[in-house]
Amino acid sequence: MPRLADLDTPAALIDTARLHANIARMQQRMDALGVRFRPHVKTTKCLPIVQAQLAAGARGITVSTLKEAEQFHAAGLHDILYAVCIVPAKLPQALALRRRGCALQILTDSVAAAEAIAACGRTHGEVFDVWIEVDVDGHRSGLPPADDALLAVGRALHDGGARVRGVLAHAGSSYDLDDAAALRTLAEQERAGAVHAAQRLRDVGIPCVEVSIGSTPTALAAASLEGVTEVRAGVYACFDLVMHNVGVCTLDEIALSVLTTVIGHQPAKGWAIVDAGWMAMSRDRGTQKQKHDYGYGQVCTEAGEPIAGYVVGSANQEHGIVCRADGTVTTIEQRFPIGTRLRILPNHACATGAQHPQYAAVMADGSVQAWPRFYGW
């Protein structure tokens, strides 16, 4: 079994002890709040991690692409929610998945797509399970709960022969907050908006059994989930620096890091150059507008201990520049000689993970397992 010291760099490390603790923390919270938990697997696209989430009590998964649905269905999962509004051109692919036995559920927020879904179902004798996306915070997609278009979409589905499974909301604006009270308020707004939308559908005779909400910050902040039947979250499994700035994890709960090696210096500038550039870290600069800007990541020792004040200040494709965040120049060659191995905590676990064909999962006994990820569409 290889160990950390045997790995080539750059490599995406998963601290499995932290991963399992993060998974348990979220599941216990959902159990206490009395809701089903459906993790969003777009963060990791990695079967061993999804299996750990299911083993902890998750019921079904959320995906961001039909490829994820196909891959995880092929691995034996069935209850899969594709949480991006479907375009009519992708309905044959969704139909094929259902015909292979996948309990695939799809999403829409428009009458045009709802009518296409219903028509495709009638043509092929398939009753699609469809969620309606609700916009609770003006963040991206979905219909406002008070919008009558919500009822029009519901009718297009229901009257057209599809099954309205429920309403779905994602308070993505929670990523912009960094205050516990504001997060609780937004979580309540997400809950109340989704529950209200479901009630409006029920009031006009459209069955709407399920109410699904979720984002990692609101899932961890919600005081009550009355009326909600399931919660979705993804990045909580790994956490990252953006989530740390939001205030929902500590640095030592971040389970993903990138192992790198010092390849050179610019002593006069206080730079150590490492072999983790944006290809290994991603171009995500999610902490740029937050209260603490970590550049392209927080520098840690090879063992994972944060080295206060050192960040990856800039990045080219295969070069990262390690420097002091405050711009001061230190005797960098002595501090980090050529060959020094470091770990970098990433801004955004979803984006950094996506750059790597596999995770190097560091187990409790110090051995390392290769956990493959997939990518593409």
Added chain:
Amino acid sequence: MPRLADLDTPAALIDTARLHANIARMQQRMDALGVRFRPHVKTTKCLPIVQAQLAAGARGITVSTLKEAEQFHAAGLHDILYAVCIVPAKLPQALALRRRGCALQILTDSVAAAEAIAACGRTHGEVFDVWIEVDVDGHRSGLPPADDALLAVGRALHDGGARVRGVLAHAGSSYDLDDAAALRTLAEQERAGAVHAAQRLRDVGIPCVEVSIGSTPTALAAASLEGVTEVRAGVYACFDLVMHNVGVCTLDEIALSVLTTVIGHQPAKGWAIVDAGWMAMSRDRGTQKQKHDYGYGQVCTEAGEPIAGYVVGSANQEHGIVCRADGTVTTIEQRFPIGTRLRILPNHACATGAQHPQYAAVMADGSVQAWPRFYGW
């Protein structure tokens, strides 16, 4: 043979007519300037594209990872320059490549690594071909031409039994310019600095046959390459919006785009939501600080015609928000109904390409070929 209309979205398209024109333009320029051309294949990591570059007259390739060297050597290429300073831990991998017949050349800018290279060569009876990186613009790695450390590195290699193949410079700060005169000045600075560094090595008796420089903007701007033996450039094959802002390509020379479909709207905000988010575009925001900020990309028709004023203004993992760059609200549902297919020109071809397992290469007859890329380390 599939055609454009048959492709699922998102997909990375290569306009092969533009690709071949870009490749021919650069090669003709290098031929006219009397230097060898060694394309940097990190941009595409795609064998058919590299074969086109070689067929046009390129001599050897430049790579950013040893995996690229391994993949292209397995495909029959031999003259490969790994243009990232090597860490001693990667020397066994480099040695194995040379033992398999690859004329792999490596790079360093430090005495510590130079000594390790020489020692590894002596231990294994291998004379490594080594380039010394020179810093001509304070941009990243390399030794200033006037720095005596340059001579120390040269001696550590030469006296230690390695072969000093030449000096290598990359004027990466050219990406920050947008003025033809400034680009010409920087190109001359790159040339003169590299030639001076080579001469200093020769003056102390260290053979230094080759002088390699290059970046797409300086390669296209240089008035003279006297003393230079080879040039490297990568992004020129595809070009992108950053290069357009720099001033070295027109929009209709950009050979890479992302095909996407409209999946929803927020009419009150003038948003059309498409299925190309940052996973398909990358998180690269390279035009953010340039004279024209294109957000996450310039919106075009499915046929590739730019739609003036429309950009991907923001992006989540699998959602892009198409809007007016100036923030004005248009009747977006009428303009781009659900199911509309668009193309997005990317900020940075290297970063966007890396998000995709393959390119969909659009041929002259309108057919589409799958051109695989590889990724990882």
